[in-house]
Amino acid sequence: MAAWRFIDPHVHCRDWREAYKATIREVVELARSQGVVAILDMPNTEPPITSLELAERRAETARSEGVDSGYYLYAAATPDEARLEEALEAVKRLRQVVGLKLYTAPMRGLEARDLESQRLVYRRLSELGYRGVLAVHCEKTSLFREELWDPSRPWTWNLCRPPEAEVESVRDQISLAVETGFSGTLYIVHISNPASIRYVKQAREQGLRVVCGVTPHHLMLSSEDMAKPGGVALKVNPPLRERRLAEGLLECVKAGDVDFLETDHAPHASWEKYGPPYLSGIRSLENYLRCLRWLAENSVPDKILRDMTYNNSKRVFPMIEE
Template sequence: MGIVLANGKLLNGAGELETKELLIEGNRIAAIAEHIDHAGHTVIDLRGQFVSAGLIDVHVHFREPGFEAKETIATGAQAAVRGGYTTVACMPNTRPSIDSVETVRYVRQKAEEAGLARVIPYGAITVRQLGRELTDFAALKEAGIFALTDDGVGVQSTAMMKKAMQEAARHGLSIVAHCEDDELIAPGSALHDGVVAARHGLVGIPSESESIHVGRDILLAERTGVHYHVCHISAKESVRLVRDGKRAGVNVTAEVTPHHLLLCDEDIPDSLDANWKMNPPLRSREDRAALIAGLKDGTIDIIATDHAPHTAEEKANGLERAPFGIVGLETAFPLLYTRFVLTGELTLAELIAKMTVKPAEIFGLPYGRLAAGEIADITVIDLEKEETIDPARFASKGKNTPFAGWRCKGWPTLTMVDGKIVYKAD
């Protein structure tokens, strides 16, 4: 006995929506056809809703172990499935850091106990993310890490990054980089070095603090042959460097967040609400335009949320003292669908590719594809459903978002992981 998803709309090879039915047996898609015999199966009538492969996010912060007041693996996974995400990769800036086999096993066990989204951990590049000593890449890979990163901090030493890339290449692992040159950033900086920081008399974070590391690392990746992935790209100079690196044949990929695609520093209210504080910061209007252009021409490969929950008390400390980061898992698709697909900036097929098959291809994951024989990670989205973003309704412990009150269409209504329904809207 399987599950039939009836009367769903699927994208065909031409990017058009067609009515199809899917048969799920065990953890696999057994068939996709115009009609499937319903006898003996549980039938769910989707009433014309859109069916996609499960969304994949390669950049989330679930905070456990160490910062469970902000988020736990269970609450983060609940937020993920509500947002249509079936596979998420969690960053290692926990306490302890995910720099040991024991912590990798702990994260994987907690994710298995939650039984929601598939949570795969990154391993830290360096011990405690201090940039001084490489972790045991072979042992971390054996324990089941997704890739390697010191996200939250940039690897400051060029020699250390080169050594990490050489070792990662030897073990067939990707290096994923938070690009930030600390020497170019003044203590306490919270906003982009642009018009808003100037208006409020604040010292800003310059774009070159990111792009210098991007350029450095592309050259090192060319030398070492490693797959190098740029986290949350934000500056037009960084986009240019990635484009040039791709043209030169370097194995470099990049991600962009929904908030950097949708907002720029000029959108920050004069109240300087700390829910607008993230790292990298919202940059200029020109940077945002370059990100959109880079996403459309393939320079930027995928979209990732950088879901970064914090407590309300932390964010209430004001812009300069509050921690960096906003949540994003539960709002990413409706925001992007409303602001880019409904306006004609992107097609639905292009958006879905950036959130499913592309991240799977880049990192060699066996997910992200909607076809017979594939793993049954499925997201159903009501493209007509319109709601206002209300942080009070988030499953995430974090309510820190600049998008509160935005009205969006395209909300996930059902999420299936490994053939099991893990979220169904009321």
């Protein structure tokens, strides 16, 4: 494992107006310290990546910080036809843009919350013949129970945004992809519930091009850990689940049903985590190698680890060079 190189298809590099949280260079250096040679940055930056011009500006920022390899990004797929086409231009014309990212839960106004606006994205991409990757954050907002969130009892985040909200959204995305004849690759990111993986597997068996990933924190931690001192810092989207669901995820990994180990590395300043607004996000890249060792100790074969940390990314994102 020591000589292995890894690709992380889901990180948040911040920078720009959020450089106080992290810069692209800092995240790239942290990644390299873990053996991760390529990272794929998500587009919910400030400002977000919604066009070729913004994607170029992002790539230029990376270069200006001395990052000349291993940095890639997504453009945001928003439920606005003109903006969606601009995002698509970024994918078509800039080599570093690996695909589109769609948010179904609130995210700085980028999201497509209801089924109708999600349908618009799938329909338009299908009409335009998009064959690239559409990464989707799946949480069905109509199933959220905001009133249950209590920061003094941090595990309530798992009640506020329950496991079913993810599963139902995964089902929605699969139905929309089938209904609209979507011909790209659907990538369900950071799955927290084994039931979601079962739907992915079923859809794959029925011929849909769909892949999925899990994070180190959803595997190694659980909502029970949020009852410990400092547990509020483990607030993340989707939330950490009960231990039995985390164990279920490990079984899915062992069965070879998970395509990627993705960190969803999401740095914040500590005051934003430990006090209002109690932002969601964990610095999971720090635990990449620890997670790999943990998976190996839990009898995940090397072949599966190799596929999840490198081979599948090379297959799904053929533009990646390191």
